[in-house]
Amino acid sequence: MDVVRMRVKYIEAFDLSNAWFQTVKACMEDGFERPVFRGSRQGASRKELDYLNILITNPGNRPLIPDVPEGIPPPTSMKYVNEYLGYLMTPFKDDLEDYTYGERMTGKIDISKISGVEEGHINHDMVIIDRIEGARMNEDMDQLGTITKFLKDTPGTNRSIITIGRDRDLALTHPPCMRLLQFKGRYGALHLSLYFRSWDIWGGFPSNLAALQLMKEHLAKEAGLKDGVIVAASMGAHVYNGEWEIAEIVTGGARNE
Secondary structure (H helix, E strand, O other), X not given: OOOOOOOEEEEEEOOHHXXXXXXXXXXXXXXXXXXXXXXXXXXXXXXXXXXXEEEEXXXXXXXXXXXXXXXXXXXXXXXXXXXHHHHHHOOOEEOOOOOOHHHHHOOOOOHHHOOOOXXXXXXXXXXXXXXXXXXXXXXXXXXXXXXXXXXXHOOOOXXXXXEOOOHHHHHOOOOOOEEEEEEEEEOOEEEEEEEEOOEEOOOOHHHHHHHHHHHHHHHHHHHOOEEEEEEEEEOOEEEEHHHHHHHXXXXXXXXXX
């Protein structure tokens, strides 16, 4: 009997920018083309890797976001990344939202104290204030606060895991893409492993990882550790057909070598 094998794409990258370029290129060259069955882009197409496993050895290297060629719209900005960091690390959710990552992860935290957030890009107080008005607080466990204590007390523990996914997410029209974060202290540094069930590599990847890197740097400082690697995995890493033309332009140069 013929064995059908999933193709596992392994990427090792120096920093976040290099990781993004390599992963976009991998999707374009090795991705399985398929229609989008559900969600906000239903009816579109995407090129999707069977399975992505990526190691980023120096994720704190600046800049945290890709530097695309002149004339190419950048996939994100540090202003947006700082705003996204507020979404990750505050627990407020309005009535129109099925969930937020911050609601699943944390209790209230002052993001102005997070190392790496640059002044002038965002009014830190307004992130929290904007989300409080017409919103409700998460009453679940403060996972982020709990693992921060774990990392301070026992950095090498396997218990420092933040779970985003819940069983009832199967019923949501737009279920969470990011499902799991595991932080671990080893060799004097704090490392992050994460999993996305579905991952928009062009537009989501650079913002997701830049904000998570800032969060990791904050936790490392709290735990008295150096900054470590990021290991990311996904069974749904993809580039939508609306970005194929521009992705071909971006990945055609020497930036991916």
